[in-house]
Amino acid sequence: MKETAGDWIFGYGSLIWKPDFDYTPCGYKVCVLRHYARRFWQGSWSARGTSEKPGRVATITEEKDSEVWGAALRVCPEYRREVSSYLAKRETGYDLVKCEVTTPKGEVIEAEVYIARKENEQFMGPARTPLIAAEEILQSSGRNGRCLDYLVNLVASLRLLVPKPHVACDNHLLQLESAVRWRLYNLTLHYETLLSAPHSQQRRRRRRRPKVSGSDSDSMALELAKHSWPVLDCHKEANQDLEHFVAASNSIPLVQLALA
DSSP: OOOOGGGEEEESSTTTTOOOSOEEEEEEEEEEEEEEEEEEEEEESSSSOOSSSOEEEEEEEEEEEEEEEEEEEEEOGGGHHHHHHHHHHHTTTEEEEEEEEEOTTOOEEEEEEEEEOTTSTTBOOOOSSHHHHHHHHHHOEETTEEHHHHHHHHHHHHHHHSOHHHHHTOHHHHHHHHHHHHHHHHHHHHHHHHHHSOHHHHHHHGGGSOOOOHHHHHHHHHHHHHHTOOOOOOGGGSOGGGTTHHHHHTTSOHHHHHOO
């Protein structure tokens, strides 16, 4: 028997780990939405970025033979109107669409899902390379925190909830994770060079130093440690421009990559 669409919301981004609304007991189910793909193509001008430096957050796009894993949450009937109003404000730029999602046991649930399309003004579309997208993510922050936290929480949640083979098929997400790791690794090498160089050389290189304070880098390291962001084990699917990252990153703890 199918559940009513208005009872369930399917989340594939921050709704997985931070719904911020009441759902019923046993009303949280890991599900898959078929023939869609998760993409970091939506811009965030307030929650995870600003209009000057928008963050990149997830949307989904129709793609045959692809699938998006996430969570279906059943809204408490007495709070349905409040939840609908809250999500309409939270998911700015997204359209509400009905869909069917399936649990690992084969149960089909009619749900509603928020999709950001290219017609909304905050839509960014694909970046030219994963490394450019990673740079945009690392530089953006909004009222809900850093865009990096959004990515870390999403990857950690999926690895915790979703069967491993299915996570490994989310190539876009894993390539983006690799790109962020590679950028952090390069920042670490840059800071190590600055710290080991004579004072005169540090002065000459000061203009090229990234604008990251010590407190920011410390909090980044602690946040990454808290979420135990695992080392990517699906490098075969990474782009050629990230292949050289594999040998370097596997031997370096991720917390060390975030230290300045």
